[in-house]
């Protein structure tokens with residue numbers, strides 16, 4: 001989750017000369033940035049360097065990713081005509097640099113660690129498209145959902161179709177796992193999630209089932225949505241730190257995997273604090289198979305490489321006898 005850019009000096013150096021979108025459009029550079037965290041941090045998987053907003057350009061949306069702010073949309077989508085005018089994404093034609101970068105990254109990784117492909121989930125993408133910028137309260141998003149349900153459903157449908165195409169293209173190019181980022185879905189009530197979101201995320205997961213590629217379903221602030229998110233789909237659920245991991249697993253059921261859930265801010269503390277909080281998470285998962293140790297959300301720019309490297313070593317040491 002935005003891990004590379006948040007803090008690695010090696011990445012910051014590349015960013016001095018290239019913006020995020022230009023890195024994504026240059027497969028060599030993209031593959032290099034994707035493999036950096038594996039080399040430097042010793043993590044067990046690589047995540048493609050891209051952004052959830054990238055495929056929206058291919059659907060005809062003009063956007064920029066502004067440093068320290070996030071995605072900005074030139075003409076926010078707030079009516080039926082705007083929603084209808086979005087193209088269905090044809091990844092090989094509209095974003096050919098993504099499958100190219102996947103192929104190149106797979107070659108560079110040479111089987112050392114699996115490669116995770118991803119897309120934004122329809123709700124989180126719709127929220128950026130409608131608000132036009134990052135938001136705290138999602139007022140425009142919810143207003144459109146409640147006042148213009150037809151526009152809402154058309155927009156969500158288009159995003160579900162395009163993200164299915166996008167993830168399929170990444171799978172064809174060789175990613176080993178896919179992750180659907182519904183980062184902001186925690187702002188919804190369970191009943192609104194069921195009515196306005198679930199069918200669209202579900203369509204994506206169902207459509208990818210036949211590929212056999214494991215699916216991770218991520219959100220933040222989702223303590224009260226876990227049952228519904230499980231119904232939407234996924235083999236593994238990404239959770240943040242607001243819920244103890246054992247309680248989340250209990251709510252989800254033990255037939256699925258779980259990913260999480262250290263607060264990224266803990267990495268700003270000293271290493272003993274980092275280790276004790278990581279140990280608490282590991283104690284709560286009690287050696288159960290199917291836990292992917294991760295942060296609960298993206299890396300903070302202030303995090304130190306040293307603490308992250310120590311954390312990775314600590315988790316490896318603490319879990320090496322299991323398996």
Ligand code: CP3
Nearest residue numbers: 001002003004005049050051052067068069070181183298
């Ligand atoms: O970790 C990685 O390096 C993988 C690449 C990646 C990026 N964005 C590149 C990026 C991934 C997996 C994402 C996903 C993403 N982008 C999400 C879903 C996951 C999550 O974190 O919730 C979301 C919501 C976005 C949209 C977005 N892009 C935001 C909110 C921001 C933050 C703006 C800021 O600087 O505070 C971005 C910028 C962004 N995308 C960075 C990176 C590496 C930040 C650093 C930079 O400017 O280079």
